Each structure stands twice: as structure tokens, then as C-alpha cells.
Amino acid sequence: MKRHIKHVTVLGSGIMGSGIAAHFANIGVQVLLLDIVPFELTEAETKKGLTKEDKIVRNRIANENFAKLKKSSPALLYSPKFADRITVGNFDDDLAKIKKTDWIIEVVVERLDIKKSVYEKIEALRKDGTLISSNTSGIPINQLVEGRSDDFKKYFAGTHFFNPVRYLPLLEIIPTNDTDPEIIDFYMSYGAKFLGKTTVLAKDTPAFIANRIGVFSMMNLLHSVKELGLNVSDVDKLTGPVIGRPKSATFRTADVVGLDTLVHVAKGVEGSGTEQDMFQKGFAMPSYIDFMMEKKMLGSKTDGGFYKKVKNAAGKSEIQGLNLETLEYELQDKNSFPTLELTKNIDKPLDRFKVLIAGKDKAGELYRKSLGSLFAYVSHKVPEISDEVYKIDDALRAGFGWENGPFEIWDAVGVNKGIELAKAEGYEVSDWVKNLAEKNQTFYKVNNEGQSTFVNKDSGEYSKIPGQDSFIILDNIRKNKTLWSNSEAQIQDLGDGIINFEIKSKMNSLGGGVLDGLNRAIDLAEKEYDGLVIANQGTNFSVGANLAMIMMMAVDQDWDDLNMAIAYFQKSMMRVRYSSIPVVVAPFGMTLGGGCEMTMHADRVVAAAETYIGLVEVGVGVIPGGGGTKEMTLRTSRDFHNDDVKNNRLRDAFMNIAMGKVATSAYEAYDMGILEHGKDIVVVDKKTQLKTSKMLAMSLASHGYTQPIEQKVKVVGKDALGMFYVGTDQMLAGNYISEHDKKIADKLAYVMVGGNLSEPTLVTEQYLLNLEREAFLQLCGERKTLERIQFMLTKGKPLRN
Incomplete structure (x- = not known):
């Protein structure tokens, strides 16, 4: 059944209703969020001289819940901007608008009599063929449609979301005895493909599954x-x-x-x-x-x-x-x-x-x-x-x-x-x-x-779990498709000329074994395959570099070895960018530090919507040293039109790194410049991420992928450096940062402006990588940096010292 969902009406703006509204807004759907008209004026409304006829009063309940939605923590919206996709109203004044909606989702109080009275009003206004569903968790679905028309019953089902709607992926679909089978199929497929849910077909039994x-x-x-x-x-x-x-x-x-x-x-x-x-x-x-x-x-x-x-x-x-x-x-x-x-x-x-x-x-x-x-x-x-x-x-x-x-x-x-x-x-x-x-x-x-x-419980025969054609499960292919592995990484053949590099270290940290495997994967892809995907199906994509290794080298003052290790990391990231085959990276969950740097150097990114990504190295007393500082500088240097725009973009990138800001979704990563519009894509259903990445790598290869040419970067020099130094001085004076925070920020600024150059200059990426590595090494020699690294390793959280 071909059906497009452009507009959804959610009836009930409480915790569940707001969560459902937010998630539809997340995927680009316009939402009308309605609730009841308040029975009485508040004291504040009375003092303002408002009456029950004023719109602000009549929409108060929906407006208050909408305000909570926008401030919720953790956030229900992928981006604060998506709140613009939601309009609020009330049942008395705005219910007639359901004539133009594609899907009505009822989330009112869990009482059969109240739900039935709402359905009676809906039936008088609803256009035939409009989807109608209930988020009930305790009332039998078949009881809800007693007395309703055949068309109402045909398009009705239980759509039981779990709270918080954005973060818990289950969507139970519970048909009635009269729900059209094609409509059931639509609810199942739409929930999976568009809402990113694990859709489970449930029977109308108490509490469902x-x-x-x-x-x-x-x-x-x-x-x-x-x-x-x-x-x-x-x-x-x-x-x-x-x-x-x-x-x-x-x-x-x-x-x-x-x-x-x-x-x-x-x-x-x-x-x-x-x-x-x-x-x-x-x-x-x-x-x-x-x-x-x-x-x-x-x-x-x-x-x-x-x-x-x-x-x-x-x-x-x-x-x-x-x-x-x-x-x-x-x-x-x-x-x-x-x-x-x-x-x-x-x-x-x-x-x-x-x-x-x-x-x-x-x-x-x-x-x-x-x-x-x-x-x-x-x-x-x-x-x-x-x-x-x-x-x-x-x-x-x-x-x-x-x-x-x-x-x-x-x-x-x-x-x-x-x-x-x-x-x-x-x-x-x-x-x-x-x-x-x-x-x-x-x-x-x-x-x-x-x-x-x-x-099958009756026959004892085995059947394929449905839906697997749209995703690849690494656990299922390792036995027969593994081309190479060490203790920290593995390479699998995904078929059709594409191989996958999987990080398998503890917490997917990036150490020597991972980098060796990455370079081996690129070598293998360049010689025998058409493209490379970097993906895993663990809890998180990567928490960043192997801090224990850095700590050990710094404590032993093995500066030559540490310099070589950081240079190797940088070289590996540059190979991700400048290999002769397309490289697609698939981040999800925590994608921090080095994981973010690897993502930013890919030809293309297929990010899960739930990707928490950022350059967080300042939390352990250093700056991004695997090309992250260089890459953000490169990106902000593009399309400069005037000094104000140039400095503002550079300042924003600097602040994101200096504050260790993490995007709380892939869409926020676009706003931070970590993902790039027109190049990188987002998938809501994480299960499809690896298959989508493979298809994108195949597409790049089939369209004649050519190895990129290394770029020149326009840096602004010491004029902008002075601006940054003034800013960090003021933040220190205001007790917003510590002395060590200032030292880290100043070194970050030095790298991002291209050093102490007298005027704006075109430099190579390697020039910036050298500055980046030098600053990283200098900070590793600081006692307070070692304290931060040790605290992170033992406590699992950053130390402010």
C-alpha cells in the first residue's frame, strides 16, 4: 500500500503524547498536538484579566506540555529547531483540523469511556481512509472500536510506543479483528522504516508483549x-x-x-x-x-x-x-x-x-x-x-x-x-x-x-526472521566472511566488492591494534575490492583514543614513541580521507574524540540518528590530535566572504572544541559542522546502517570514484590569535575556566589560526597536523593533563583542575 504521512494529529499532550509528537517532528512530519480546554482559570490568568475564551487560556495545557517537551532532558527532539514542526491547540477549537491530517494518534487518559467519547467526536469529523490508532497500554484494543463505523475499524489499530519515545525503540502494533491486513502491514513498515522502531506485531492480550x-x-x-x-x-x-x-x-x-x-x-x-x-x-x-x-x-x-x-x-x-x-x-x-x-x-x-x-x-x-x-x-x-x-x-x-x-x-x-x-x-x-x-x-x-x-513451535522447522534483507548482522557473517582479525579489530567481506572494518577493542577505543587493522583494511580494499565501510554493531562506535597507552608513554616520558604514535594516528586518518577507494564510516552512540576524527575524514558518513559525537579531548587535558583540530580549521576556512564571517565561524568551531561539546544527535552534528549537508546522511533505524553504508560505498565506486587531491587551508594568523587570547583571559578572570583550561584553549587557538603567521596564508593540511601534534605532545607533558587522564581512566568522568 502506497501511503505518505505528511501530517499527524496527536490527541493528548502529556508525557506520552508529547513524546510521540516530538518523534514524528524528528523525522520531518508536521504535527498538531491537542489537549483539553482547562476547566478553570489559574490565579495568574485571573490577575491578567484573561477569560476562558482567550486562546492563551484555552491552549494552556497543550502549551505547557509543549514547553516541557522543548526543555526535556534528555532531549526528545533531535534538534531544537524541529519544535517548529509542532503546532498546539485544543479539542474544542481545533479538532476539526483532523479532516486534513494523515494519521490521528489518540493518547488520552486510560479510561474506556473517555476514549470512546473522543472517538465519537473524531468519527464526526474524520475523513474516510484516515489512519487512526491508540497508544493505550491497558485497554483491550477490540473494546475501543465497539460501535464505530466499518471505515473507522478498518484503519484502526493499537500503536503502543514506549517512554521515552525517542530512546526506546519498541513499537507494538495491535490490530483489532476488523483492521485491514494492508493497514497492519503499513503500520509495521512505517514504524520500522520511518520512525526507526522495532515494530512487533502483538495480539490483543493483557499488557501485550x-x-x-x-x-x-x-x-x-x-x-x-x-x-x-x-x-x-x-x-x-x-x-x-x-x-x-x-x-x-x-x-x-x-x-x-x-x-x-x-x-x-x-x-x-x-x-x-x-x-x-x-x-x-x-x-x-x-x-x-x-x-x-x-x-x-x-x-x-x-x-x-x-x-x-x-x-x-x-x-x-x-x-x-x-x-x-x-x-x-x-x-x-x-x-x-x-x-x-x-x-x-x-x-x-x-x-x-x-x-x-x-x-x-x-x-x-x-x-x-x-x-x-x-x-x-x-x-x-x-x-x-x-x-x-x-x-x-x-x-x-x-x-x-x-x-x-x-x-x-x-x-x-x-x-x-x-x-x-x-x-x-x-x-x-x-x-x-x-x-x-x-x-x-x-x-x-x-x-x-x-x-x-x-x-516453529509446532513443526520444529526453522524459518528466517523477517526483515533481514534490509540489514546485515555482523555476528551472523563472521564465521564465513572474516578475511583478517587481531585482538582489537576484524575485516569482513560484505559482498559486492565491499569490505567492512570492525573495531572490537574494549569500549572500541582506538589503539595500535585498531590502527594496524585500519591500514590493513585500506591496503586490502585498494588492491582487491571496490570500497571500504568502517562500522561495528557494539554498544558505541568508539569512545576515542586509547588513553592508557598515552598515559603510559607520557609518564615514562617516551616522547619519541608518543610522537610516532600520534603521527601514525594522523596518517591513518589521512588515509581514510585520501585512499584510492571510497570509505564510508557509520557512527552511532558515543562517537568521541578519535571516533569523531575518523568520522570527519570519511568520504561519506551514514550516521545513526542517535549519534552522540564530538571532539572531547580537552576533558583529558589535550587538544584533538588525530586530525580533528586540522579538520575543523579546514571546514571553517571554506567559503569565507569577509573577516567577520570568517572569525565567527572559526570562533564557533574553537568554542565547540574548547568546551568539549558533544552533539546529542546526528542532526545536531550538522549544526556543529561535524557532519556535512549534501554529503553525509542520517538513518533513523540503526539496524539498516551497515546495509545503507555498503550500498553508498557501492554507489560511489560504480560512479567512478577518484582519489581526492589534498587540500590547501587558508589560516588567518596572529590577528585572530590575539582575539582568542583576549577571550580566554576574560573567561579565566570570570572564573569560567581554570588556568589549565586556558593553557589548553590557547594552544588550540594557536593551531586553528595556523600559528604566529603575520597575515592570512594558504597552508597544507600537513602543516596544521604538525602544529596539532606538537601542541598535543606539549600538553601531555603537563602534570595537570596526566591528572585528568588518570581521573578519566579510574573514574570514567572528566576532572576539572
């Missing part, structure tokens, strides 16, 4: 914590990043989401009458939850839930946890668990589970209990909530931020071992899983074409 499984898992932990004598911080330590879950883990997640929300979903499932007897007890509320609900201890929204920020006896703020026995807040003991120590050298969370469930301490017991119950539960949810196992795993990864879904984890520990864990907890898994175990089958396997397949 993600909340049904995720809340069961959380409730199980709420019961287990007291049984095992653990405290809330213990459980969060055990159920966070160590098992591939968000840092907020269990209890902090409950605080962020709101305990009332968790209880609402759990009670909804408990009271639905659909749950099997063996699992019903899992949704019952522990007594301490009842106490917290009664006392309104709901989490972040009430300044206290399982955790609370308090002032201690010394007057300092500290985070205390709730003692589940006394129901008082206290500093919680930091317990150690030998089981966790056994996993320190296991990089992938999925590979840790076999070790974790074998633990002899309380940690091991918690993992056995939680996984045993989870495995049993998900086995019985197929086919109740989903006919396919991959949909359940997709939903938990995208909606709850799990690195691996329950069936993936089950495969990792072994199907028979999972059955054993479930039985130990008093559960029986479903018959189809028992049959799978008897045949020694797994839930997933990779076929000979490098595609992920899942098992």
Missing part, C-alpha cells in the same frame, strides 16, 4: 529479594549491565517508571483471568509494595521510592535505599558476590549466564530463581501472546532495554538446563519446549546464508 513479560520478570524479583535476604542495591547490582540490562536494573527502573505504573500493569494482568494458575501468584503484591503505594512512595515523581536522595548528618546529599524489613531509608551495604568475579573476563553478557547460574552464593541463587521462572513463563506465552519466539525477544530488547531476549538467554544456558531451572522453582515448561529439548534443538540458529532463523 513487552509489559506482560517484563513486568512478570520484575514482579518475580520483587518477591525474591526478601526470600534471599538481599537489599534493593544488591538486586540492582545483579540485574543491571552484568546481564545486559540497563544501569537502572530493577528497583531504579521501578522508580523511574513509577511504582504506580508497575502496579497498574501487574494488577491488570492479575485481574484479567487469563493467567495460568502457576503464575498467578507472581503478580500478587508483596506487603511492602502495598505500604509504598499507601504512602505515595512512587519513585522519582514523588521524590522517593525504592531510593531517596537525603541529607546526611553532615549536610551532604546521599542516595539511600529502602530497607524492605523496616521500611525506612538507609545507606545500604555494598555486598560482594564471588559469582560476579568469575565473569569479569567475559565480555558478552550472553556468554556470562552459564557461569552466573552455576554460582554458589546468593547471586547464583537469584539468577537460578529468576531465570527458571522466566523461562517457564515465556514458554507458556507462545502462542498466547505471540506465535513466534523472536517477537517476544524483540519486544524485551526494544521495550525494556535488554541486550538479549529470554529465548536467546535460554539458548545460551541450554534448553535442557533451562527446563531444569524451571522445575527447581516448581514450574513446568510448555510441551512444545519439551519436544524441542528431546530433539536437541534450539530456539534459534544461523543458516548457511548467514541469516537468523527461529524454530
Whole structure:
């Protein structure tokens, strides 16, 4: 079905409505955001002499929520400029505008009677064929359309986004019995292709998929914590990043989401009458939850839930946890668990589970209990909530931020071992899983074409997971497509004349092994292939240079070796720019320092929308030394028309580097000059990034790519240098920066103006690289720089000294 979405109307401007509106604005859609007319005037409105008929009063609720949207942190918009794509209004005055909209998304209060009354008004105004959907999370979708027209029913479905909408990629699509199959396909494809979502087709069952499984898992932990004598911080330590879950883990997640929300979903499932007897007890509320609900201890929204920020006896703020026995807040003991120590050298969370469930301490017991119950539960949810196992795993990864879904984890520990864990907890898994175990089958396997397949619960046959034609999964092709590897990097053949260079070091930092691999990849591509992509599918693209290596050389005063190392880095970046084959870089997540420099030297960039990119080296006491300073100087020197424009552009670039500014999206990176309009592109769906990069490299090669000629750079010399020195003097005098900050900024300015030249001059890129490297080395000899590097290595955050 060919359908274009140019305008969307969102009914309800609360947290979810605002988030949905913002995300449609992010992808270039015009949005009308409506809410109710206030019942009463505020005191401030009365003092101003306003009445209920004034537009500012009638739109107050939508305007207030729109203002919160624009100030939200983390930001809901990719760029503040995108707020211009949203118009606000109210239901009474502006609902008739839905006649010209392409999609109406209802996000009003979770009450069936209210939603039905809104639909009645919509039906009187809506044009036939207009999409209409609800973001409900607790009301059966089929009940919503009772009494509506055939056309309304045909185009209606549940479109359940997760909060925050920009950052959580899950979109559950829940059709009614009357939804046109072509419309279902449209919702699924549009959500994936345009909104960048993991779209999961769900059945109209209580809490749908993600909340049904995720809340069961959380409730199980709420019961287990007291049984095992653990405290809330213990459980969060055990159920966070160590098992591939968000840092907020269990209890902090409950605080962020709101305990009332968790209880609402759990009670909804408990009271639905659909749950099997063996699992019903899992949704019952522990007594301490009842106490917290009664006392309104709901989490972040009430300044206290399982955790609370308090002032201690010394007057300092500290985070205390709730003692589940006394129901008082206290500093919680930091317990150690030998089981966790056994996993320190296991990089992938999925590979840790076999070790974790074998633990002899309380940690091991918690993992056995939680996984045993989870495995049993998900086995019985197929086919109740989903006919396919991959949909359940997709939903938990995208909606709850799990690195691996329950069936993936089950495969990792072994199907028979999972059955054993479930039985130990008093559960029986479903018959189809028992049959799978008897045949020694797994839930997933990779076929000979490098595609992920899942098992059919009835036939035992494997089917390809849909949608893989639009993306490449590196985990699936490494076995047969790896051309070369070392401990820090790997080169894979992507087919069609394109190879991929993948960084695989710790946190994808850029050290000697990575640079050796990069140069080998360029050599190989130039000799035997048509193009090179630099991409990985880790948590982040790259956090920058290997600081430990720099620290070691600087402390030992191995200046010649450090000079050679920085020169090698610069040379490698220049090879990315000036090789004889097209190089496409695919940044995402944290792309900092050297990762940003690598990106800026590519022929083309295919950036994920969620790319947090910047030159942050000042945070560790140096300037960008891998060509970043040179590159920003080069870019600001283009198209100068007069001195004012020239100096302003140079000043903006200087300030971005000197303040260590990081773009909070790929679109913000355009504004900072890190990405370039007309050359670099952004993809909202990160899964398609590698395939898109490959296609772009192929296109460049097929159109006759020619190795670029090195550029000359016009630098402005000592006149501009004086301007920068005055600025840093004033910032120091105003206590905005430290003495060491000033020293770093002055050296940065010296490089960006081209040194102490008497007049504007054309220089080579190598001239600027030499200045850059010299300044970098000088700063590495400063004690305060070494303090900053050491602090970053040990604490993981910058030191201001």
C-alpha cells in the first residue's frame, strides 16, 4: 500500500503524547498536538484579566506540555529547531483540523469511556481512509472500536510506543479483528522504516508483549529479594549491565517508571483471568509494595521510592535505599558476590549466564530463581501472546532495554538446563519446549546464508526472521566472511566488492591494534575490492583514543614513541580521507574524540540518528590530535566572504572544541559542522546502517570514484590569535575556566589560526597536523593533563583542575 504521512494529529499532550509528537517532528512530519480546554482559570490568568475564551487560556495545557517537551532532558527532539514542526491547540477549537491530517494518534487518559467519547467526536469529523490508532497500554484494543463505523475499524489499530519515545525503540502494533491486513502491514513498515522502531506485531492480550513479560520478570524479583535476604542495591547490582540490562536494573527502573505504573500493569494482568494458575501468584503484591503505594512512595515523581536522595548528618546529599524489613531509608551495604568475579573476563553478557547460574552464593541463587521462572513463563506465552519466539525477544530488547531476549538467554544456558531451572522453582515448561529439548534443538540458529532463523513451535522447522534483507548482522557473517582479525579489530567481506572494518577493542577505543587493522583494511580494499565501510554493531562506535597507552608513554616520558604514535594516528586518518577507494564510516552512540576524527575524514558518513559525537579531548587535558583540530580549521576556512564571517565561524568551531561539546544527535552534528549537508546522511533505524553504508560505498565506486587531491587551508594568523587570547583571559578572570583550561584553549587557538603567521596564508593540511601534534605532545607533558587522564581512566568522568 502506497501511503505518505505528511501530517499527524496527536490527541493528548502529556508525557506520552508529547513524546510521540516530538518523534514524528524528528523525522520531518508536521504535527498538531491537542489537549483539553482547562476547566478553570489559574490565579495568574485571573490577575491578567484573561477569560476562558482567550486562546492563551484555552491552549494552556497543550502549551505547557509543549514547553516541557522543548526543555526535556534528555532531549526528545533531535534538534531544537524541529519544535517548529509542532503546532498546539485544543479539542474544542481545533479538532476539526483532523479532516486534513494523515494519521490521528489518540493518547488520552486510560479510561474506556473517555476514549470512546473522543472517538465519537473524531468519527464526526474524520475523513474516510484516515489512519487512526491508540497508544493505550491497558485497554483491550477490540473494546475501543465497539460501535464505530466499518471505515473507522478498518484503519484502526493499537500503536503502543514506549517512554521515552525517542530512546526506546519498541513499537507494538495491535490490530483489532476488523483492521485491514494492508493497514497492519503499513503500520509495521512505517514504524520500522520511518520512525526507526522495532515494530512487533502483538495480539490483543493483557499488557501485550513487552509489559506482560517484563513486568512478570520484575514482579518475580520483587518477591525474591526478601526470600534471599538481599537489599534493593544488591538486586540492582545483579540485574543491571552484568546481564545486559540497563544501569537502572530493577528497583531504579521501578522508580523511574513509577511504582504506580508497575502496579497498574501487574494488577491488570492479575485481574484479567487469563493467567495460568502457576503464575498467578507472581503478580500478587508483596506487603511492602502495598505500604509504598499507601504512602505515595512512587519513585522519582514523588521524590522517593525504592531510593531517596537525603541529607546526611553532615549536610551532604546521599542516595539511600529502602530497607524492605523496616521500611525506612538507609545507606545500604555494598555486598560482594564471588559469582560476579568469575565473569569479569567475559565480555558478552550472553556468554556470562552459564557461569552466573552455576554460582554458589546468593547471586547464583537469584539468577537460578529468576531465570527458571522466566523461562517457564515465556514458554507458556507462545502462542498466547505471540506465535513466534523472536517477537517476544524483540519486544524485551526494544521495550525494556535488554541486550538479549529470554529465548536467546535460554539458548545460551541450554534448553535442557533451562527446563531444569524451571522445575527447581516448581514450574513446568510448555510441551512444545519439551519436544524441542528431546530433539536437541534450539530456539534459534544461523543458516548457511548467514541469516537468523527461529524454530516453529509446532513443526520444529526453522524459518528466517523477517526483515533481514534490509540489514546485515555482523555476528551472523563472521564465521564465513572474516578475511583478517587481531585482538582489537576484524575485516569482513560484505559482498559486492565491499569490505567492512570492525573495531572490537574494549569500549572500541582506538589503539595500535585498531590502527594496524585500519591500514590493513585500506591496503586490502585498494588492491582487491571496490570500497571500504568502517562500522561495528557494539554498544558505541568508539569512545576515542586509547588513553592508557598515552598515559603510559607520557609518564615514562617516551616522547619519541608518543610522537610516532600520534603521527601514525594522523596518517591513518589521512588515509581514510585520501585512499584510492571510497570509505564510508557509520557512527552511532558515543562517537568521541578519535571516533569523531575518523568520522570527519570519511568520504561519506551514514550516521545513526542517535549519534552522540564530538571532539572531547580537552576533558583529558589535550587538544584533538588525530586530525580533528586540522579538520575543523579546514571546514571553517571554506567559503569565507569577509573577516567577520570568517572569525565567527572559526570562533564557533574553537568554542565547540574548547568546551568539549558533544552533539546529542546526528542532526545536531550538522549544526556543529561535524557532519556535512549534501554529503553525509542520517538513518533513523540503526539496524539498516551497515546495509545503507555498503550500498553508498557501492554507489560511489560504480560512479567512478577518484582519489581526492589534498587540500590547501587558508589560516588567518596572529590577528585572530590575539582575539582568542583576549577571550580566554576574560573567561579565566570570570572564573569560567581554570588556568589549565586556558593553557589548553590557547594552544588550540594557536593551531586553528595556523600559528604566529603575520597575515592570512594558504597552508597544507600537513602543516596544521604538525602544529596539532606538537601542541598535543606539549600538553601531555603537563602534570595537570596526566591528572585528568588518570581521573578519566579510574573514574570514567572528566576532572576539572
